[in-house]
Amino acid sequence: MENVFDYEDIQLIPAKCIVESRSACDTSVTLGGHTFRLPVVPANMQTIIDENIAKTLAKDNYFYIMHRFEPETRIAFIKDMQATNYIASISVGVKEEEYRFIDTLKAEELIPEFITIDIAHGHSNQVIRMIQYIKEHLPTSFVIAGNVGTPEAVRELEHAGADATKVGIGPGKVCITKVKTGFGTGGWQLAALRWCAKAASKPVIADGGIRTHGDIAKSIRFGASMVMIGSLFAGHAESPGETIEVDGKRYKEYFGSASEFQKGEKKNVEGKKMHVEYRGALKDTLTEMEQDLQSSISYAGGDQLLAIRNVDYVVVKNSIFNGDKVY
Numbered sequence: 102m103e104n105v106f107d108y109e110d111i112q113l114i115p116a117k118c119i120v121e122s123r124s125a126c127d128t129s130v131t132l133g134g135h136t137f138r139l140p141v142v143p144a145n146m147q148t149i150i151d152e153n154i155a156k157t158l159a160k161d162n163y164f165y166i167m168h169r170f171e172p173e174t175r176i177a178f179i180k181d182m183q184a185t186n187y188i189a190s191i192s193v194g195v196k197e198e199e200y201r202f203i204d205t206l207k208a209e210e211l212i213p214e215f216i217t218i219d220i221a222h223g224h225s226n227q228v229i230r231m232i233q234y235i236k237e238h239l240p241t242s243f244v245i246a247g248n249v250g251t252p253e254a255v256r257e258l259e260h261a262g263a264d265a266t267k268v269g270i271g272p273g274k275v276c277i278t279k280v281k282t283g284f285g286t287g288g289w290q291l292a293a294l295r296w297c298a299k300a301a302s303k304p305v306i307a308d309g310g311i312r313t314h315g316d317i318a319k320s321i322r323f324g325a326s327m328v329m330i331g332s333l334f335a336g337h338a339e340s341p342g343e344t345i346e347v348d349g350k351r352y353k354e355y356f357g358s359a360s361e362f363q364k365g366e367k368k369n370v371e372g373k374k375m376h377v378e379y380r381g382a383l384k385d386t387l388t389e390m391e392q393d394l395q396s397s398i399s400y401a402g403g404d405q406l407l408a409i410r411n412v413d414y415v416v417v418k419n420s421i422f423n424g425d426k427v428y
């Protein structure tokens with residue numbers, strides 16, 4: 102791979118504006134036959150999403166993916182969401198008990214609208230088998246499979262039946278895969294996204310490494326249909342992580358799904374725990390993200406999200422911060 106770059110190395114080039122107000126720009130995106138307000142989904146991690154947040158997001162027409170770390174609650178969760186006419190969007194792993202879970206869903210005719218196969222190294226026969234099993238038994242569920250970091254992986258998972266693939270091995274804020282194993286897309290996630298998206302014939306979700314709202318527009322430019330975000334969502338009042346106070350300042354806990362804190366043991370640890378600054382209400386961040394993305398669309402010279410896909414860009418290594426902090 103040549104010409105690798107990451108989010109902070111890119112600036113998108115403006116095109117002539119066609120709207121009279123940023124509010125005329127439409128940030129919505131359609132995935133799996135459902136239209137959502139933003140091309141953004143909070144990470145399916147235990148310190149990012151819980152049932153209350155899932156309900157709030159679904160009610161306000163944002164996409165969500167529930168995590169898989171309380172597996173025994175998933176059936177009740179699906180029933181509860183569907184009883185209130187919200188989409189049911191859950192995660193699964195690949196171990197034997199997950200096959201029995203799919204069998205139960207089929208037997209009870211409980212069909213989640215979205216199922217995400219959430220595995221660190223998604224380019225594997227285990228994931229391919231699970232995609233095929235879900236597609237055989239719950240053919241109308243939209244299957245998101247990942248995570249991957251190569252065009253070959255995208256093609257194989259799509260070929261197995263995945264309706265979308267998730268790209269990002271190791272760019273996450275609480276990820277230590279890159280240091281523990283030497284592998285990943287950390288530091289060149291945006292270039293990896295471009296590489297993978299060029300090979301994709303179905304939607305690609307960019308996962309990890311988003312540090313500013315402008316990175317959402319950059320992901321769309323380089324081929325993502327949606328972005329998955331952890332750290333930027335970890336600091337809210339509603340976030341499930343513990344709140345702590347240090348010198349009068351509040352922080353929220355954020356830990357990796359492959360961290361010792363999640364696993365309860367020190368085995369194959371590829372994630373860490375940190376604290377992020379408290380950011381207030383989730384709805385305020387979502388509103389700000391929407392406004393910033395509307396502005397991105399206006400700079401792209403359009404009024405629809407995909408106008409961003411057509412803009413030119415420059416690579417200016419490590420340019421955007423100039424030593425400044427965003428917040």
Ligand SMILES: NC(=O)C1=CN([C@@H]2O[C@H](COP(=O)(O)OP(=O)(O)OC[C@H]3O[C@@H](n4cnc5c(N)ncnc54)[C@H](OP(=O)(O)O)[C@@H]3O)[C@@H](O)[C@H]2O)C=CC1
Pocket residue numbers: 194195196219220221222227248269270271272273276278309357358359369371
């Ligand atoms: N996006 C990313 O960069 C990363 C994300 N994560 C997150 O951490 C969580 C845990 O992930 P994961 O460990 O996959 O899930 P699980 O712990 O559920 O493991 C799933 C199965 O895959 C096996 N497995 C896991 N990694 C490998 C590998 N590298 N080679 C062969 N087999 C493997 C495991 O066996 P065994 O444990 O015995 O190997 C287990 O049987 C997920 O939520 C994932 O999204 C973790 C790392 C990177």
Ligand SMILES: Nc1nc2c(ncn2[C@@H]2O[C@H](COP(=O)(O)O)[C@@H](O)[C@H]2O)c(=O)[nH]1
Pocket residue numbers: 144145146248269270271272273274275276277278279308309310311329330331332333356357358359360371372373
């Ligand atoms: N290598 C690891 N990656 C992890 C772990 N837990 C989650 N993740 C990935 O990070 C993103 C979120 O990234 P962020 O930069 O927005 O914070 C998440 O969606 C997962 O793909 C982990 O323990 N290790």
